[in-house]
Amino acid sequence: MELDFNYLFGIGEDTLTWWQMSLRAIGVFFAALLIVRVGNQRVFGKNTAFDIILGVVFGSILSRAITGNSPFWPTLASALVLVLLHRGLATIAYHTSGRFGDFLKGRPVQLVKNGELQHDALQKYSMTENDLMEALRTHSKHPDISTIETAYLERNGEISIIIKKG
Template identity: 85%
Template sequence: MEFDFNYLFGIGEDTLTWWQMSLRAIGVFMAALLIVRVGNPRVFGKNTAFDIILGIVFGSILSRAITGNSPFWPTLAAALVLVILHRGLATIAYHTSGRFGDFLKGRPVELIKNGKLLHDALQKYSVTENDLQEAVRIKGSTDISTIETAYLERNGNISIIYKK
């Protein structure tokens, strides 16, 4: 009996059986692991908008390969191209300073300066005093007046530097 890869994965068929879709899911999962390894380990770890967008689009593309809404191999190729594009743009941003990197990955925004709330920045980025209180509690304090500066970081976290 000859091994028929196309039959197992339902390639070229109009409808997929439950087991063909299951085999596709396993195949896409393994291919996704390999493709992400081509990228950068930080792709799904740091969670800047740049990385989150890749995650959403990557998942959307791969889901089409699983459900058979798009051809199997071209869909996997598109996912690989997307990850290579992400890595290339991240490399360019790393080696260049200024607006391109800031556009791609964002910039930190100062929320507290010299112990004073910067209300315009808080309002512009929808950060409430409760959000700041939470960040202060996570750092082990409860008093905003002890903060020298606080930043809304590119990944959405709030970093705090206390007064000396």
């Protein structure tokens, strides 16, 4: 049985055939699905820098398992460790407040306050008035900055806008 598995997945061989890489891809797909389920829905559900970095590194690690550039089982184990690290850090950030959570997940930045642009914030985050106007047109029927009560650059990179009442 072990010999068949090793032969099918090309374990211990120098060169992988197209069908061994294909079987590895199928195996890695289901292993990745299981590993992500061990994490939680947040792992790839939001696009904070914290989550994006996990996605990039996770994909890079798993690609090595498919192409045979790294040993199969240790590579899958390292992917699992990475997802568990993400989950652990997210849990710590949830239970603590302050700089650690802000470092991991970022902080929202106020771009408009009472209808007035916060030029320092726009400049610091390389946002133009045109970027803000685009978000306003997307979220409002009245694309005028004076109608904005407040606008934030959120942790996931989106701009949220609250329109003045009345």
